[in-house]
Amino acid sequence: QQPVQSPQAVILREGEDAVINCSSSKALYSVHWYRQKHGEAPVFLMILLKGGEQKGHDKISASFNEKKQQSSLYLTASQLSYSGTYFCIEGGSNYKLTFGKGTLLTVNP
Amino acid sequence: EPEVTQTPSHQVTQMGQEVILRCVPISNHLYFYWYRQILGQKVEFLVSFYNNEISEKSEIFDDQFSVERPDGSNFTLKIRSTKLEDSAMYFCASNLDREPRAFFGQGTRLTVV
Secondary structure, eight states: OOOEEOEEEEEEEOOOOOEEEEEEEOOEEEEEEEEEOTTTTOOEEEEEESSEEEEEEETEEEEEEETTTEEEEOOOOOGGOOEEEEEEEEOOOGGGGEEOOOEEEEOOO | OOOOOOSSSEEEETTOEEEEEEOOOTTOOOOOEEEEEOSOOEEEEEEEEEETHHHOOOOTTTTTTTEEESSSSSSEEEEEEEGGOEEEEEEEEEEEETTOOOOOOOEEEEEEE
């Protein structure tokens, strides 16, 4: 059962903020966030392991709620380079990853 | 940053042929994976490999597929008797022991014609 992401797509103007949400019906061992540009491999953004954890670098950050069933990715002051598909991923046993369907983010000038 | 290397980057094959996709995981990693992404769709888990054996496989990973770590460095995915619907990007990934972050290769785009 894959994590559920919302929204499915979002269009921003450069400099605007966005939030991508991810939810699961069960507590997750870990949640991973990756970004993928068309035709390329997914690129690691961050992992959250603990309930209540918040993590971030530059203008991209993420949170993991106490019950470990919801995570959100925050993109502030978006840049053109932020465009791509963002995946929320459940990390499971043996480190197997279960990808969500992704959120297509488009940042326009 | 260490890299997972995949070859070839693009493979075109005729339906019914066998293909071998190759991956060189990061040298001290112990967990290895293959994932598949059909164009425009999500990334799907195929198989995980640890301690020289399959530790988990998805329902996609049927008898048509096999994996091997023949020489301690390469990790291969063999697809027998390819079908049109096998056309996809195939990603190899690896993990350190006790480290949840996966490192992905750049992928092999398989086109079955």
